[in-house]
Amino acid sequence: MVNTNTLAQLAEQLDLGSYLYLGKGIAKGGGRNLKSLLANGFEAVLGAVFLDAGYDAAYHYYLDRYRSLPSPVRDENFKGRLQQVAQERFGETPVYDSEGARVGNRREYTSVVFAGAEPLGTGHGASKQEAEQDAARAALESLVGSVKEMPTAKPARQSRTRRTPRKKREEPQSAATVEAEVVPMPELRSRQFGEAID
Numbered sequence: 001m002v003n004t005n006t007l008a009q010l011a012e013q014l015d016l017g018s019y020l021y022l023g024k025g026i027a028k029g030g031g032r033n034l035k036s037l038l039a040n041g042f043e044a045v046l047g048a049v050f051l052d053a054g055y056d057a058a059y060h061y062y063l064d065r066y067r068s069l070p071s072p073v074r075d076e077n078f079k080g081r082l083q084q085v086a087q088e089r090f091g092e093t094p095v096y097d098s099e100g101a102r103v104g105n106r107r108e109y110t111s112v113v114f115a116g117a118e119p120l121g122t123g124h125g126a127s128k129q130e131a132e133q134d135a136a137r138a139a140l141e142s143l144v145g146s147v148k149e150m151p152t153a154k155p156a157r158q159s160r161t162r163r164t165p166r167k168k169r170e171e172p173q174s175a176a177t178v179e180a181e182v183v184p185m186p187e188l189r190s191r192q193f194g195e196a197i198d
Contacts, residue, residue, distance in 0.1 A: 007039035010065050016041040029106045034126065078136035085143055086115040094120070094139070096132045111135040 011017070017032035020041055031037055050058035079094075086094045098111040111131035113120050121142060123134025 004035050004039045006066070006069070007042045008035035009069055010062075011038035011042040011045075013065065013068070014042070014045070016045070030126070036127070076133070076137070078133050078140055082113065082120075082136040082139050082143075085140065086120075089143070090115045092116055094136070096135065098128045098131055100128065113139050 017038055020032055020037060022031050022037075046058055046062055049061050082094050086092055092115045095114045096111050097114065098109055100107050100109045102108075106126070109125050109128050109131035110122065111125075111128070111134070112122050113132070113135040121135045121137070121139030123131045123136070123138055125131035125134050
């Protein structure tokens with residue numbers, strides 16, 4: 001219900017992108033359509049409604065907007081699901097190699113995901129995160145077929161047996177006293193004026 005994609009859709013309904021105060025570079029690079037900025041903008045509007053009119057008004061404002069969406073989008077976490085599959089199959093955590101390049105007046109990122117030495121999938125996106133999610137989606141499709149077949153809930157965890165607590169270290173019987181040498185501190189002086197500092 002509350003994720004970047006849904007909040008960005010709600011911001012698009014209000015045309016918040018055209019009201020964002022952005023720097024010249026990001027404005028030219030398509031920043032007014034970035035999902036993360038739109039989602040943050042909508043959160044700010046919702047916060048303003050909360051501060052101005054209270055919790056109930058903000059709650060109903062959000063729910064009314066949410067219900068007006070044609071179909072709320074799911075925020076897929078392909079990277080998390082790929083990590084689960086890669087751990088089960090290969091016993092390794094996926095590693096992403098991402099690179100950005102300028103295409104016209106915007107940046108395009110490409111990411112390749114590896115589990116070991118073999119590349120599992122490649123993805124592209126307007127941000128590094130989008131490219132990594134796309135690469136994870138492609139890797140999941142190649143490993144398990146259709147991504148929609150995968151369960152979204154984690155399996156129940158098996159109970160573990162408790163290990164015995166560690167034994168406390170024994171202190172040495174004879175502790176020799178060590179004498180410390182006192183070293184005098186040099187006189188501190190101000191760098192700017194050369195005066196002694198108290």
